[in-house]
Amino acid sequence: MAGSSHGHTPAAWTGVIIAFIGFCISGAFMVLANPVGFWAGLVVVALGGVVGLGMRAAGMGAPKPAHDDLAKAIAAAKA
Numbered sequence: 001m002a003g004s005s006h007g008h009t010p011a012a013w014t015g016v017i018i019a020f021i022g023f024c025i026s027g028a029f030m031v032l033a034n035p036v037g038f039w040a041g042l043v044v045v046a047l048g049g050v051v052g053l054g055m056r057a058a059g060m061g062a063p064k065p066a067h068d069d070l071a072k073a074i075a076a077a078k079a
Contacts, residue, residue, distance in 0.1 A: 011061040015052020019045045 007016075022044030029037030055061065 009056075009061045011052050011055035011058075014055055015048045018048030018051055020048075022046075022048055 007013075022041045024041070025044055026038050026041030029035075029041060052061075
């Protein structure tokens with residue numbers, strides 16, 4: 001995975017950090033027996049995913065790998 005830069009982008013780091021904070025919030029409120037705080041933490045977790053996807057759409061994620069044209073791939077396989 002290290003060779004492909006999987007997850008080594010600002011979008012990935014930001015999304016994961018926000019989701020981690022949400023998990024910590026949910027965990028704390030679960031121990032405190034506060035359902036509203038628990039669900040608020042899960043909303044923060046979902047927000048982390050939305051922020052990560054938004055940042056990826058804004059160009060802060062990893063570029064998509066280029067794929068060969070299907071006809072070229074088939075021709076190369078036959079050769």
